[in-house]
Amino acid sequence: MLKQQKDAMRPSESFPKVKYLYGPVATIFASTKTGSWRILRPVIQQEKCTRCGTCAKHCPLDVIEVDRGNREKEVIIDFEYCKGCGICANVCPRKCIEMVPERGVK
Ligand code: SF4
Ligand code: SF4
Incomplete structure (x- = not known):
């Protein structure tokens, strides 16, 4: 590479601090x-669930809403963001979360 080209790539005094990005970056996480x-x-x-909150605690996307101890309120999953990893089903002590094929759900 020519020296002139190298100099052109370096941030100069007049240039404000520059952040270099080395790949695709999601700047708005909610858009993913x-x-x-x-x-x-x-x-x-829901009838088997004790609202213990274990699933919500382990969900990597934090998309499970549990009102702990309140059996009157159902556990809610935000399916816009749930990626179907199955961690919640694995950690549930009551084994009351079943992973079903997405296409089979109406
Ligand atoms: S881990 Fe199981 S029992 Fe506990 S709140 Fe979640 S679904 Fe209900
Ligand atoms: S399947 Fe994964 S992402 Fe979806 S609610 Fe369960 S733990 Fe969270």
Whole structure:
């Protein structure tokens, strides 16, 4: 590379601080709708669920809403962002989350 080209690439005094990006970067996380990745969907058997909150604690996307101890309120999953990883089903002590094929759900 020519010296002139190298100099042109360097941030100069007059140039404000520059951040270099080395790949694609999501600047608005909410725009990454991870729900579109899902092949399996978690289905909760609400009547078996004790609202312990274990699933919500372990969900990597924090998309499970549990009112702990309140059996009157159903556990809610935000399917816009749930990616169907199945961690919630694996950690549920009551085994009341079933992963079902996405296409089978009406
Ligand atoms: S881990 Fe299972 S029992 Fe506990 S709140 Fe989640 S679904 Fe209900
Ligand atoms: S399947 Fe994964 S992303 Fe979806 S609610 Fe369960 S733990 Fe969260």
